[in-house]
Amino acid sequence: MNKGKLLDILLERTTLDEIDHMLFDLDVPTGEFTGPQSKKIRSLILYLEKRNRLNEIPDWIKENRTDIDLTAVLAAPDDGPMEPIITDGPAQDKGSGQNSAVWIAAITTVIAAAITGLLTIFSDDIRCLVVECGEEPEPNPVVVTPTDEPIIIVADDSATDTPVPTATVTPDLAATAEFEASQSGTATAEAELNAIATQEEATKQAILEVNKREVALDKLINQEIQSGNARDLAGLLDLMSPTIEIVSRNGTPGDVSDDLFFNGYEGASEFYTNFFALDWEAYSLENVEATVEGDEAIITHDGTISDGTLFPDRVTYKLRYANDEWLITNIEVGTLP
Numbered sequence: 001m002n003k004g005k006l007l008d009i010l011l012e013r014t015t016l017d018e019i020d021h022m023l024f025d026l027d028v029p030t031g032e033f034t035g036p037q038s039k040k041i042r043s044l045i046l047y048l049e050k051r052n053r054l055n056e057i058p059d060w061i062k063e064n065r066t067d068i069d070l071t072a073v074l075a076a077p078d079d080g081p082m083e084p085i086i087t088d089g090p091a092q093d094k095g096s097g098q099n100s101a102v103w104i105a106a107i108t109t110v111i112a113a114a115i116t117g118l119l120t121i122f123s124d125d126i127r128c129l130v131v132e133c134g135e136e137p138e139p140n141p142v143v144v145t146p147t148d149e150p151i152i153i154v155a156d157d158s159a160t161d162t163p164v165p166t167a168t169v170t171p172d173l174a175a176t177a178e179f180e181a182s183q184s185g186t187a188t189a190e191a192e193l194n195a196i197a198t199q200e201e202a203t204k205q206a207i208l209e210v211n212k213r214e215v216a217l218d219k220l221i222n223q224e225i226q227s228g229n230a231r232d233l234a235g236l237l238d239l240m241s242p243t244i245e246i247v248s249r250n251g252t253p254g255d256v257s258d259d260l261f262f263n264g265y266e267g268a269s270e271f272y273t274n275f276f277a278l279d280w281e282a283y284s285l286e287n288v289e290a291t292v293e294g295d296e297a298i299i300t301h302d303g304t305i306s307d308g309t310l311f312p313d314r315v316t317y318k319l320r321y322a323n324d325e326w327l328i329t330n331i332e333v334g335t336l337p
Helices: 003-013 016-025 037-050 056-064 071-075 094-130 173-229 233-237 264-276
Strands: 151-153 167-169 240-248 260-263 283-285 289-293 296-306 309-322 325-333
Touching: 003 037, 003 071, 016 037, 016 056, 016 240, 016 309, 016 325, 037 056, 173 233, 173 283, 173 289, 173 296, 173 309, 173 325, 233 264, 240 264, 260 264
Parallel strands: 240 325
Antiparallel strands: 151 167, 240 260, 283 296, 289 296, 296 309, 309 325
C-alpha cells in the first residue's frame, strides 16, 4: 500500500468530520489526534502502521465511502515508513541579529554626535536666555546623597548682590516607599481579581455546556422511544450518523460467526423494518443509564418491556456530539443468551 497516495486521497475526498468518525469507529484514542485535517490523517496513518492495522483504513472506506476507489493505492508499491510530524519552529537567523545590532550602534553614534554638535553651536545663545550675557563663574557641582536627614539647599549668590534665602527640604522616604508598595499591591490585586473572574466565567460556561449536552441526550433517548413506538423509521434515522453500525449478537456474544451487521442508513432501515414486523403494541426500555465523556456518550439498558412483558437484553448505544446535537454511531443488541 502506498501511504503517500492514501494520504492525498483522504485529504482530497474526506471531511474533518468523517475523519473524526473514522477515529471513533476504529477505537483510536481521539485525544492523541488534534490539529487540522492533514495532521489528523497523517497521525492516524502513523498510529495504525505501527500497530499493523493500516488495512483498517481501506476497510472503513469500503464500508462508509463506496464512492472512493482505493484500487490504485492498494496496488501501488509500499513507499516506506511515513515521515513523523515535525512541529519545531523556524530557526533564527543569527547573522541578521548581529547586523541589526551593528546598525543600531552606528545610528546611535551618529545621533549622539549630532546632538553634541548642536549643543556646542548654540550653547552661548542658550545661556544668554537664562542669565545676563557676560562672563559666567564656573558652576559648583551638586552631589545628592540619599539620607533621612533634612536636605539644605543654598543657592549660589556670587553672581548677584541680592541675598538668596536658604531652603530646607525634608524627604519622607517611608511615605514614598509605602505609596509605591500600595500602587504595586493594587495592580497585583486587580490582576488577581481579573484572573478569578475569568476562571469563574469559564467554569460557568463549562457547566452550561455540560447541562446543554445532558438535556440533548435525554431528548434523544425519549425521541428514540417515541419514534420506535410510532414505527417512525424516518424519525429514528434522524437520530443516527450516516455511518451508523448495528450489530446483532443473536444471544451468543462469544461466538462471532452468527453475528449480523447492519451498516449505514440502508442497514438501519432493514434492522428496524424487521423489528416493526414483530407482534407488539408498545414498548419501553428497562434501566436506562447514560455516561458522557466529552464529545462521546454511551447509553445502556437491560432490555425492553413490550406489552407488559420484560424481554431481557443488554443493549449498548454509542453516540458522538457534533454541531450541537448527539448522533448514534453504533448499536449492539442480543448480548444476552
